[in-house]
Structures are given as structure tokens and as C-alpha cells.
Amino acid sequence: MSMRIGKNKEKSKHLKFFKKIMSSLLKFSLFFFLLIFNVSNSSSAEKQEKLLKQSWSFDGFFGKFDRASLQRGYQVYTEVCASCHSMNLLSYRNLSEVGGPSFSEEEVKAIASKVEVLDGPNDSGEMFKRPGKPSDKFASPFANEKAARAANGGAYPPDMSVLVKARAGGPDYIYSILMGYTDKPPKDVKLEDGVYYNKYMPGNKIKMSKPLSQDSVKYSDGTPTTEEQLSKDVVTFLTWASEPHLEARKRIGFKTVVYLLILTVLVYLVKKKIWLRVEPKV
Amino acid sequence: MSEKDSNFNQNEIKPVHTNKVGGSPFKGVVGWIDNRLPIIRMFKYEYLDFQVPKNLSYLWSLGGILMICLIFLIVTGLALGMHYKPSSSEAFTSVEKIMRDVNYGWLLRYAHMNFASFFFIAVYIHIFRGLYYGSYKEPRQLMWLIGIVIFFMMMATAFLGYTLPWGQMSYWGATVITNLFSAVPLVGEGIVTWLWGDYAVGDSTLNRFYVLHWLLAFGILGIVIFHVIALHIVGSNNPSGIEPVDTRDTVSFAPFTTSKDLFAMLIFLLAFVLITMYAPNYLGHPDNYIPADPLITPAHIVPEWYFLPFYAILRSIPDKLLGVIAMVSSIAVLGLLPWLDLSKVRSSVFRPVWKQFVFLFVLDFFVLMYVGGMPAEGIYVLISRVGTVYWFLFFLVIAPLVSLTEKPLPMPKSIHEYEDWKKQGKIKTFKIF
Numbered sequence: 067m068s069m070r071i072g073k074n075k076e077k078s079k080h081l082k083f084f085k086k087i088m089s090s091l092l093k094f095s096l097f098f099f100l101l102i103f104n105v106s107n108s109s110s111a112e113k114q115e116k117l118l119k120q121s122w123s124f125d126g127f128f129g130k131f132d133r134a135s136l137q138r139g140y141q142v143y144t145e146v147c148a149s150c151h152s153m154n155l156l157s158y159r160n161l162s163e164v165g166g167p168s169f170s171e172e173e174v175k176a177i178a179s180k181v182e183v184l185d186g187p188n189d190s191g192e193m194f195k196r197p198g199k200p201s202d203k204f205a206s207p208f209a210n211e212k213a214a215r216a217a218n219g220g221a222y223p224p225d226m227s228v229l230v231k232a233r234a235g236g237p238d239y240i241y242s243i244l245m246g247y248t249d250k251p252p253k254d255v256k257l258e259d260g261v262y263y264n265k266y267m268p269g270n271k272i273k274m275s276k277p278l279s280q281d282s283v284k285y286s287d288g289t290p291t292t293e294e295q296l297s298k299d300v301v302t303f304l305t306w307a308s309e310p311h312l313e314a315r316k317r318i319g320f321k322t323v324v325y326l327l328i329l330t331v332l333v334y335l336v337k338k339k340i341w342l343r344v345e346p347k348v
Numbered sequence: 349m350s351e352k353d354s355n356f357n358q359n360e361i362k363p364v365h366t367n368k369v370g371g372s373p374f375k376g377v378v379g380w381i382d383n384r385l386p387i388i389r390m391f392k393y394e395y396l397d398f399q400v401p402k403n404l405s406y407l408w409s410l411g412g413i414l415m416i417c418l419i420f421l422i423v424t425g426l427a428l429g430m431h432y433k434p435s436s437s438e439a440f441t442s443v444e445k446i447m448r449d450v451n452y453g454w455l456l457r458y459a460h461m462n463f464a465s466f467f468f469i470a471v472y473i474h475i476f477r478g479l480y481y482g483s484y485k486e487p488r489q490l491m492w493l494i495g496i497v498i499f500f501m502m503m504a505t506a507f508l509g510y511t512l513p514w515g516q517m518s519y520w521g522a523t524v525i526t527n528l529f530s531a532v533p534l535v536g537e538g539i540v541t542w543l544w545g546d547y548a549v550g551d552s553t554l555n556r557f558y559v560l561h562w563l564l565a566f567g568i569l570g571i572v573i574f575h576v577i578a579l580h581i582v583g584s585n586n587p588s589g590i591e592p593v594d595t596r597d598t599v600s601f602a603p604f605t606t607s608k609d610l611f612a613m614l615i616f617l618l619a620f621v622l623i624t625m626y627a628p629n630y631l632g633h634p635d636n637y638i639p640a641d642p643l644i645t646p647a648h649i650v651p652e653w654y655f656l657p658f659y660a661i662l663r664s665i666p667d668k669l670l671g672v673i674a675m676v677s678s679i680a681v682l683g684l685l686p687w688l689d690l691s692k693v694r695s696s697v698f699r700p701v702w703k704q705f706v707f708l709f710v711l712d713f714f715v716l717m718y719v720g721g722m723p724a725e726g727i728y729v730l731i732s733r734v735g736t737v738y739w740f741l742f743f744l745v746i747a748p749l750v751s752l753t754e755k756p757l758p759m760p761k762s763i764h765e766y767e768d769w770k771k772q773g774k775i776k777t778f779k780i781f
Contacts, residue, residue, distance in 0.1 A: 127626065155444050224638075228444065231629060232637035268647075308637075311447075311454045318455070319625025326621060330614040337607040344402055344599055 115265045117238045118245060120298065124305060127320055130313050131306050134287065136167035139303025142283050142296055147226065150218060150274075152206040155227035156307055159200040165313040166306055174200045181205040219260040221273035230301070230308040237301045242266040244297040247276040394580050398601040401586035403763055407481075408584060409612030410474040416613060417467040418572060422565060424460040428453075432512065434558035436551040439514035440639045458628040464506055465631045466620050468654035471499060472713075475682075480706055482694030483585040489686040491578045494571060496683045501568050503655070503679075508561040510652055514554060515636030520649045522557070523549045528662075531669035548642070587777065588766040589694030590759070597763035648723055656720030657713050661739065663724045664732035674736065681743045688743060691751035693759065697777055701754040705746050712738045 123132040140161065143153075158178040161169045169177070178198040183205070186193035198205070208214035215222050224232075233239045243266050251263035255270065264272040278296045285291055306312070372382035372389055382388040431450050433442040446453035475495070478484055484492035511522040526543050530536040545552035583592070592598045599605065623630060631653060635646050651659050661678045665671040689702075696703040716735040722728045760766040769775045 155441065155448065160448075228637045232634050234634050236634075315454065315458075315625055315628070319621065322621050322625065323618065326614060326618050330611065330618065333607070333611045333614055337611050340603050340607045344604065 114268065115242075115246070117235045117266060118242045119238050120241055120301075122237055122305070123302065124312055127316065129316055131165070131167075131302060133168050134289075135299045135302045136306055137169065138285055138287070138289060139299035139301070139306075140167055141285070142278070142300040143226075143303055145283050146277055147300065148204075149207055150214070150223040151226045152208070152223075153204040153226045153307060154206065155225075156204045157200070158198065158202060158204070160310060162200070163310070166310060167303070171200070178202060219273060223274070226304055226307065228308040230305045232308075237305050239266065240304060241297050241301045243272070244278055244301070245293065394601075396600065396602045398580065399592065399595075399598040400584050400601055400605050401588075401592050401597060401763055402599040402604070403586050403588060403767055404584060404605070404608075405587055406608070406612050407473065407477040408586075409609045410470050410477060411579075412609040413470050413613055413616050414467065414474060415572070415576075417463055417470060418569060421460060421463050421467065422569065424456050424463065425562075425565060427456050428460055429562070432558075434512065434555045436514060436554050436640070439512060439554060443513045458624050462620060462624045462628065462631065464509060465652070465654065466616070466623075467502065468506070470616070471502065472654075475499070476710060478585075479685075479709070480696045480703075481585055481587060482589055482689070482691075482696070484686045485689070485694050486686070487582045488578075488585065491575060491582060492686060493683050494575045494578060496679065498568060498571050498575060500679065501564055501571065503658075505561060505564040505568060506652065506654070508557045508564065510636075511554065511557050512561065513636060514640045516638040516640055516644070516646050517633045517636040517649070519549060519640035519642065520646055521651055522553065524649055525651075526553075528668070528672045531672050533669070585694060586763060587695060587697060588760065588763055589698070590761075590763055590766060593762050650721055653717070653721070656718075657716035658720075660716040660720035660732040661736045663720075664729065664736045674740075678736075678739055681740065685743060685747060688747040689751050690748060691754065691756070693756040697775060698757045698759050699750075699754060700757060702750045705742060705750060708738070709742050712742070 123130060123135065158174050161167050161177065162171050162174045178200050181198040181202070182195050183198045183202050184193055185196050188194055208217065211222055230236050230240060235242070243264060246264045246266035248263055248265060251257060251270075255263060257263060257271070260273060262272050262275055263270055278293055278300070280293055281291045283291060283296055289295060309315075369383050372379045372386065373392065374382050374388060378388060428446060431442065431446045431453065433439060443457065446457050448454075450456070478492065478495070507521070507525060511518040526540055526549065529539045529543060532539055541547060543553070544550070545556055586592075633650065633652075650656070658675050658678060662671045662675040665674050691699065691702070693699055696706055712735050716732060716739070719728045719732045719735065724732075760769050766775065770777065
């Protein structure tokens with residue numbers, strides 16, 4: 067406004083008119099944009115239930131996994147999930163690594179030795195079975211995908227190694243799926259054999275039967291085995307499985323941010339001082 | 349060739365200077381080296397004494413930031429390349445192995461991933477800066493053109509890099525994008541097979557994409573050097589768009605520009621660290637953690653966020669060939685801007701009408717980005733068509749028309765006068781600009 071060195075009133079009138087049009091156009095398009103955004107949001111909300119948001123021990127700037135919960139979650143995984151879901155990317159040794167469930171090395175050896183591993187061929191060319199070692203990968207429930215599909219009515223239970231990262235919503239989504247089974251599906255939904263109703267599954271149909279319910283696993287540390295607790299523990303474990311270095315990442319991240327903040331302030335002061343030579347204070 | 353032009357006319361006796369040793373401003377060992385290999389004085393002239401307009405805003409720090417991004421990407425990429433396996437059966441697990449078993453592999457990979465995103469954030473601001481302040485005009489047209497070549501190469505490199513983890517989005521993204529070439533009449537199918545190295549996207553495709561990802565990354569570095577050499581010939585533009593005249597208008601690169609750029613870089617790095625360390629997968633797509641499966645198509649195939657505006661332009665046209673042409677020319681048309689915008693005034697600060705259209709163009713960019721991420725149906729198709737029309741109108745019609753009819757505001761004669769006007773409130777600019 068201030069620099070209208072008003073030689074040409076005619077022109078500036080045109081300009082004002084033009085500006086008016088432009089600003090109303092901008093406002094209109096912004097309004098239009100917001101409207102569409104709202105419409106699209108509400109329409110998708112009709113189809114998709116809002117996820118059950120949980121507060122997780124690994125959330126936030128200083129998030130760490132709850133060790134006891136990780137260990138319990140591993141128990142839920144082995145006793146329930148592992149009968150259908152593989153975890154190909156994990157080895158037993160990971161269970162004793164820093165930032166994980168922190169089982170002792172002896173405990174891990176004991177856990178690994180309980181599985182039978184097909185090894186070989188030996189010097190005579192034969193394949194042989196041996197007890198598992200900490201360096202072995204988690205044993206798979208099925209020999210291959212075909213076998214898994216055959217045993218699960220055509221559905222393939224996904225590998226759980228990076229499952230939490232592979233779903234929008236992450237831990238909250240997995241938790242919601244576990245808690246999202248209803249005894250009686252809505253009347254207008256028809257379910258074929260071996261298909262179940264789940265509030266949070268896209269399309270509401272899932273081929274996995276309700277995996278967890280009250281007391282489906284017995285904890286030795288006295289933690290109540292409610293459905294919520296079991297789900298929370300197993301999701302914590304699965305999150306660690308897909309992000310085993312989460313704790314290191316957050317720790318290093320915090321240090322880096324603090325370092326950079328201090329450096330940034332110092333550099334800003336240096337910059338100010340240097341530029342005083344060009345723009346002395348009035 | 350006439351005798352006069354010939355360098356090889358041995359009949360005429362002229363002195364020759366094959367030995368050019370000397371001329372260094374340095375003494376001692378440094379001078380001895382610099383006399384024989386004049387890179388030290390080049391560094392002094394081009395990076396210490398180099399005169400830049402003193403009124404450069406933080407928007408001029410993006411060039412240096414982009415250079416840092418490129419170097420970081422190459423360094424992290426080198427380390428990742430030592431552990432990655434470009435085969436369709438091993439790629440996914442080798443990336444996960446990097447994330448799990450390689451020392452700080454998770455950091456390298458997340459940093460590489462997010463630097464790619466931040467590279468695009470920086471380049472979009474950089475391009476906006478050029479657009480708003482008319483940095484594409486005489487004498488900087490060639491720099492602008494080189495910049496567009498770099499942008500094309502960046503897009504190709506980012507696309508190739510995104511296929512490497514061989515997740516669902518990698519695979520289906522590669523399938524969709526390579527299939528675009530089938531729109532070329534007559535030879536389209538042949539080109540696609542040639543690109544794939546097979547009759548479908550598969551092992552050989554991934555292997556060559558890996559090689560090309562490397563090749564293009566270093567290709568970018570090479571072209572960036574041209575971009576920078578050209579910059580040091582034509583000099584930096586500035587918010588006033590007026591060329592510097594004397595030392596009242598400029599400062600030396602060091603320590604003024606360096607200290608200012610360093611501060612901007614640190615702010616940029618802070619944002620990068622916050623995303624990389626606390627939401628490393630925020631800018632990615634969860635489906636890419638599902639191993640590639642040629643039998644299952646994801647519900648919505650979406651490219652990375654930085655491709656969305658161009659993806660929206662591609663989809664806005666029902667015909668495949670025309671869509672591809674529109675997408676490519678939506679970027680190529682930037683290259684015509686120096687000859688479409690006929691106004692002698694560079695900076696939008698003095699162009700009240702053009703300024704509005706530039707802001708509308710920025711809005712258009714974000715609207716297209718939004719609809720590019722939505723399913724191509726219903727109202728989104730209409731919006732993307734309106735957005736596409738404005739995109740091309742902006743360059744092909746609005747730029748020449750406005751530049752011919754608009755009356756620019758009165759301009760100061762020099763940069764230091766511009767600064768005085770700004771202090772007196774005669775010129776309205778945004779603080780950070």
C-alpha cells in the first residue's frame with residue numbers, strides 16, 4: 067500500500083479491482099479445498115472405523131520398550147500367533163540383544179534348543195535334524211506358502227517381521243484388529259465359512275478367527291491376562307520386531323537434536339556478529 | 349578453413365605459452381602447488397572473495413543446502429550399496445538386513461530415504477525462488493535450463509531408488525511408470541521390453557535400475573558442477589532483481605554468505621533429524637514393507653509425495669499418450685519461461701499482477717499434490733483437470749500476456765537504494781523473503 071507513488075490513478079484502480087478478484091478467487095479455492103477435504107474425510111470415516119489409539123511405552127521422544135511387556139508379548143507370539151504366522155527376519159539371538167526383550171543368553175539358548183532345525187547336507191550328503199541354536203532364524207509354522215494357504219482356507223497369514231511398519235496406523239492398527247472382533251456381525255453382512263467380521267479390517271472381513279481372548283495365555287509374572295493386556299503385550303513385541311533399533315534411534319536422535327540446537331544458536335550469534343559489519347545497529 | 353583461422357599455420361612465427369606456471373597469490377608450499385595446479389586460487393576467488401548481493405534472503409541458502417543433500421545422499425548411498433543385493437529374491441531381505449544387522453545400518457537407510465524427500469523439499473523451494481524473483485531471465489537462462497535438466501535427473505534417480513527395496517509400492521510403481529512408455533506409438537511395446545530386460549518387471553529390471561540409480565546420481569553431481577560454474581559467471585540474482593553496481597551492493601562470500609548459509613543449513617538439518625529419528629517412515633508408504641508380489645495389486649498405487657503433482661497431471665488426461673506428454677511437458681515448459689516472460693523486470697516485488705499469478709501457481713502445485721494422492725475418481729478428476737489447465741495457462745498464456753500488459757511499480761536504481769526503500773517502508777516484502 068505504502069509505495070503507491072500515485073502517478074497513474076487509472077492504472078491503480080484497475081489494479082485494485084484485479085487484486086479484489088484475485089483475493090476472492092484465492093479465498094474461494096481455499097474454501098473449495100477445505101470442503102472437499104471434509105467431504106472425503108467423512109466419507110472415508112463411514113467405511114473405516116477410527117482406530118483404538120493406545121499410549122505405548124515406546125511413544126514419544128524418550129520412548130523405550132517395556133521389557134516385561136516384550137517378554138510377555140513374545141510368549142503370546144509363540145503360544146498363539148506362531149502357529150500360523152512366520153517371522154522370517156528374526157533370529158533367536160535377537161531376543162537377548164540390547165533394546166529388545168532382554169532375555170539372558172542362557173534363556174535364549176534354552177528357547178532355541180526347543181525347536182528342531184533341518185540342517186545339512188552332512189558329509190555323507192544327508193539332511194539331518196538338530197536342536198536349534200541362537201543364530202537360527204525363528205522356525206516357520208509352514209514349510210512354504212502353499213502349505214500355509216492349504217491349512218488356512220486359502221488365506222496366507224502374513225509374515226510378522228515388519229508387519230507393524232507395513233500397515234497404516236502401525237501398532238494402533240494391529241491392536242485394533244485384535245480387539246475388533248464382534249460376536250454378532252451387523253445383520254446386513256453375510257459371512258462365508260471361515261470368514262470373520264472385524265470392525266477395523268478394511269472391508270470388515272478377515273480370514274483369521276479371533277486369536278486372543280481372556281486367559282488364552284497364562285502369564286507367570288501374575289499380570290492379568292485380559293484381552294486388552296494380551297493384545298497390548300503382543301503388539302509391543304511386534305513393534306520391537308519390526309523396529310529392533312527404535313530405542314537407539316530415539317536416544318541418538320535426542321542427542322543430535324540437542325547438539326544441533328546449541329550449534330544453531332551459536333552459529334546464529336556468529337552470523338549476527340559478522341553481519342554487524344554490513345548493517346551496523348542504528 | 350581460411351589460413352587466418354588456423355591454429356596450425358606453421359609459416360607464421362608467434363610466441364607460444366605452453367608453460368603457464370605462476371600467477372599464484374600465495375607463497376611457500378601452497379603457492380608452489382597453486383602455481384602448478386591453480387585450484388587453491390580458484391577456491392579463494394570463487395568461494396572467499398566472490399562478491400554476492402548483500403540483500404540475499406534465506407531463500408538463497410537453498411542452493412548450498414541442495415549441495416549438502418546431494419553429498420550426503422551419495423555418501424550414505426555408497427555405504428548402503430556395499431550391503432544391498434539387487435536381485436528380486438534378495439533385495440527386500442537385504443534391505444531389512446541392513447536395518448537389523450549392519451552397524452548403524454538403520455541410520456544409513458533412514459537417512460538416505462529421508463534425504464531424498466528433503467532434497468525435493470529444498471528443490472521445490474529453490475525453483476519457487478527462481479520463479480518469484482525472475483532468476484531465469486537474461487543472463488541466467490542457461491543456468492535455469494541446466495537446473496531443469498537436474499530436476500529431470502533427480503526425478504529419474506528418485507524413482508529408480510524407490511524401486512530398490514522391492515516392496516509392493518516399488519514393484520507396482522515400477523510397473524506403472526515403465527508401462528507409460530508403451531504409449532509411444534509403434535515402438536512403445538518394444539521400448540518397455542527393452543527397459544525391463546524381460547517380458548515383465550522382474551530380476552533383470554531391478555538389476556539395471558540399481559546400476560542406473562548409481563549412474564544418474566553421479567550424473568547429477570556432474571551437471572550440478574556446470575550449474576555452479578554458470579552461477580559463478582552470471583552471479584547471483586537477488587530479491588530486488590537489480591544487478592549489483594559497486595561494493596555498496598555486495599558482500600564477500602566468506603564470511604557473510606557462509607555464516608548465513610550455515611545457519612540455514614542447520615535449521616534444515618534439524619527438521620531432517622526430527623523426521624528421520626522420530627518419524628522415519630512418515631513420508632513413505634506402509635505398503636513398501638510388504639515384499640513385492642506380482643499377483644497382488646495394492647488398492648491404490650501412489651508414488652512418493654514429491655511426484656504427486658505430476659502424477660495428478662498424468663491422470664487428469666484420459667488418453668495415455670497425451671497424459672504422458674502432458675506430464676513431461678509440465679516440467680519441460682519451465683524451460684520456455686525465459687522466452688515466454690517478456691518483462692524486463694525480474695523481481696515479482698515490482699510486478700503486482702504477475703506476483704498474484706505466481707502465488708496462484710504455488711497453490712495449484714499443492715492442490716495437484718493433494719489430488720495426486722487421492723483415487724482418480726469423482727470430484728478429484730475435475731480438480732486435477734482444472735489444476736492442469738492452470739499449470740499450462742500460467743506458462744503459455746499468462747506469462748507472455750501479463751509481461752506485455754502489466755505496468756511495473758517504480759524501481760530503485762541500485763541494491764543499496766532498494767535496501768533504503770525497504771527501511772523507509774516504500775517496498776513491501778515478506779520478512780523471510
